[in-house]
Amino acid sequence: MTSTDPARANEPSTITAVTRRDIFTYLRGISRPWWGKMDEVTFLEGLYDLDLTPVGDSRLPTVRADIQQHRFNNDDLPDDWIFEDSRLELPDGPDEVLLRFLARVVHPEVAADVEDSTKHVEELNLLLAPDGWGLRAHEFLSGRPLYEPVRVPPSGPLVPLPLEDEDTGKLDLVLGQTFSLLDCAGEETACDLLRTAVLTLRRDGGIFHPTPGDNWTDATYEAVLTVERELLPACTPEVKESVWQTLQPVLIELGRIDVQDLVVEGDSRPLPNIPPDWRTQAAAPATPIVRGFRFPFSTTEFDVSRRDFTDLEIRGAQDTRGFHYLYDTRASRMITDFVLDDRPQVATLCNVTIIKKGDTFTPRIKLWKKDKKKAGEVSATQTVPETGTTRAVKALVDTGDAHENFWKVINFLQGCTGLSTPGSSFQLVAGDEAQLAQLLTGQDRTTVLGAVRTAIGGGLTEEDIRLISNRKEQLQRFERLLNDPDYFRQAESLATTRGAEAVWQAFFEANQWIFGYGLNLIACESINDGKLEQITTGANLFSGAGKRIDAIMRSRGLISSMLFCEIKTHDTELLSRTPYRAGVFQASKELGGGVAQVQKTASKAQQLISNKFLTQIYEEDGTPTGIELSTTRPRQVVVIGSLREFIQNGDVNPEKLSSFELYRTSIQDVEVITFDELYERACFIVEDH
Numbered sequence: 001m002t003s004t005d006p007a008r009a010n011e012p013s014t015i016t017a018v019t020r021r022d023i024f025t026y027l028r029g030i031s032r033p034w035w036g037k038m039d040e041v042t043f044l045e046g047l048y049d050l051d052l053t054p055v056g057d058s059r060l061p062t063v064r065a066d067i068q069q070h071r072f073n074n075d076d077l078p079d080d081w082i083f084e085d086s087r088l089e090l091p092d093g094p095d096e097v098l099l100r101f102l103a104r105v106v107h108p109e110v111a112a113d114v115e116d117s118t119k120h121v122e123e124l125n126l127l128l129a130p131d132g133w134g135l136r137a138h139e140f141l142s143g144r145p146l147y148e149p150v151r152v153p154p155s156g157p158l159v160p161l162p163l164e165d166e167d168t169g170k171l172d173l174v175l176g177q178t179f180s181l182l183d184c185a186g187e188e189t190a191c192d193l194l195r196t197a198v199l200t201l202r203r204d205g206g207i208f209h210p211t212p213g214d215n216w217t218d219a220t221y222e223a224v225l226t227v228e229r230e231l232l233p234a235c236t237p238e239v240k241e242s243v244w245q246t247l248q249p250v251l252i253e254l255g256r257i258d259v260q261d262l263v264v265e266g267d268s269r270p271l272p273n274i275p276p277d278w279r280t281q282a283a284a285p286a287t288p289i290v291r292g293f294r295f296p297f298s299t300t301e302f303d304v305s306r307r308d309f310t311d312l313e314i315r316g317a318q319d320t321r322g323f324h325y326l327y328d329t330r331a332s333r334m335i336t337d338f339v340l341d342d343r344p345q346v347a348t349l350c351n352v353t354i355i356k357k358g359d360t361f362t363p364r365i366k367l368w369k370k371d372k373k374k375a376g377e378v379s380a381t382q383t384v385p386e387t388g389t390t391r392a393v394k395a396l397v398d399t400g401d402a403h404e405n406f407w408k409v410i411n412f413l414q415g416c417t418g419l420s421t422p423g424s425s426f427q428l429v430a431g432d433e434a435q436l437a438q439l440l441t442g443q444d445r446t447t448v449l450g451a452v453r454t455a456i457g458g459g460l461t462e463e464d465i466r467l468i469s470n471r472k473e474q475l476q477r478f479e480r481l482l483n484d485p486d487y488f489r490q491a492e493s494l495a496t497t498r499g500a501e502a503v504w505q506a507f508f509e510a511n512q513w514i515f516g517y518g519l520n521l522i523a524c525e526s527i528n529d530g531k532l533e534q535i536t537t538g539a540n541l542f543s544g545a546g547k548r549i550d551a552i553m554r555s556r557g558l559i560s561s562m563l564f565c566e567i568k569t570h571d572t573e574l575l576s577r578t579p580y581r582a583g584v585f586q587a588s589k590e591l592g593g594g595v596a597q598v599q600k601t602a603s604k605a606q607q608l609i610s611n612k613f614l615t616q617i618y619e620e621d622g623t624p625t626g627i628e629l630s631t632t633r634p635r636q637v638v639v640i641g642s643l644r645e646f647i648q649n650g651d652v653n654p655e656k657l658s659s660f661e662l663y664r665t666s667i668q669d670v671e672v673i674t675f676d677e678l679y680e681r682a683c684f685i686v687e688d689h
Helices: 017-029 040-045 063-073 095-105 114-131 168-184 188-195 229-234 237-253 403-414 431-440 445-456 462-483 485-494 500-510 512-518 589-608 654-665 675-687
Strands: 133-141 144-151 198-203 221-227 259-266 301-303 312-316 324-328 333-335 337-342 346-357 360-371 381-383 390-392 524-526 551-555 560-567 614-618 624-639 670-673
Touching: 017 095, 017 114, 040 063, 095 133, 095 144, 114 133, 114 144, 168 188, 168 198, 168 237, 188 221, 188 229, 188 237, 221 229, 221 237, 229 259, 237 259, 324 346, 337 403, 346 403, 462 485, 462 500, 462 512, 462 675, 485 500, 500 512, 500 560, 512 675, 560 589, 589 624, 589 670, 654 670, 670 675
Parallel strands: 221 259, 301 337, 560 624, 624 670
Antiparallel strands: 133 144, 198 221, 312 324, 324 333, 337 346, 346 360, 381 390, 524 551, 551 560, 614 624
């Protein structure tokens, strides 16, 4: 496809996906298209063989054919389509492909304005520098520079200057740069220390004692590295010196020559909630005291509320007995109990034991309360009100507010490789329901269906059950596509056509019921029970064989009316990232483009059939379908983005939300619906909530 030098084709890529994303975002935002004074085909012909058949599937069209069909004929591909087309190798191909493309973007034949070209080169070099690349002028054409990619020393993370004492975001980048340098040097212990640390700067208060000539003043600062208290023993003088020898040059390069020393401190712990009468409630220590020293026994408990599960793994014994256990790699200890809730006097714990059964390992779970005033596990007792005597309690564990932490433990166990947990759902049923369930267990589908039909007194069919079950399954898939990036990328890789929009198009084609009830209060369906995506201008469904729309539907009723829909993606931005004015955010390029696109499509369709109030629908071969549509001001819908874009630090940004709502309510004839809103409407259809 590309004309990459074969000798360099196998070189590992050094330009990361993060840098590529930032470059594409920059190119999308410049005032001119990436092809500049040329047209798209002429621009790309200088870099690619546009007529080469895609590798692996000769049925796919060539790039030239795609441009002709989707850019010129249908006009249904955005200007930035090249940044997502795998055939052009810009998103994840060799470095040389991307660099040759950028050099052509700033070529004098493409960027006629020298100042404009120079500005773009400066911005692109800032983005390329951390990965060790840049564009440099190597010769001139008619007095204008021609650029070629060259290797440059990697600049590391970009930290805007000046670096002030309170710039927590910049200091975190400084720490990340230090981590990267230590990682390259193979300093694993130092990297482990920095991975969860926090860097701050403070005046050293004259504590640091300099040597003559080191420029120390009373304004000298010290770098403070706050690490988790459990990691403090790992911070030996050698590790601290290694971190400081790497951190100091980074700070000096950023102008902070006043930072003269490194201090490592443990993070502060939250103070316990102590009652006023704590002295009277204080019990004897749970561990023995000898000559004033308390023996620190190693605990096998894991605090769920303070720790995550990434440090846990399942380990097996070295012998052949098959014993397995949970192990905390950070604290180097076995784990037997998970602390779900920790109060001053009582803790709620979940004991997990891994049992071998045949060839599989299964967890055994026990919830129990620990009286922190006593050592070890003590049998719980309860007073009998009638007699005043006590009796042992075998199964009375009130988990209180610890249910969320309990399910964290369950989810962790279910995700462990090689650990078998029950996969079916469970629920509690009343006596009559339990008896009915027992009677129907093992019966064939016809018997079960007949029993349910008799019980509800209606005409429930097997097709009804299949339809409801399928819609619930598809609703779960909708939720995963919307909220699980890994699942969406997997679906995108399996799609027959490229791009994120194709995933949603295929999903809605297979589940038209979501659109039928979800876009307005009138039930809608596809034209003639066919596909949602249709060609509406040129040779089209109105004239018998053009402009393509993601979805065209008709209302259900004695007379049908048209509805046009443009489908984007759930990750498409709704608003521009930077405010137009203080508190004012304008619609994003994709949102504005989607609205304009559906308006233009509906307008062209109306012009085509404007001589009638009702129009006949035809098959592609010209066969009449018998369906007539009202063409008076068809409704138009754009499905795009997600309202979670407006959530920042756990709260809604009111300025962004109000800007979006004011924009979409001001558009005549076009309704803007977000994917999460469409999902909630679909939930109401299936689950009535």
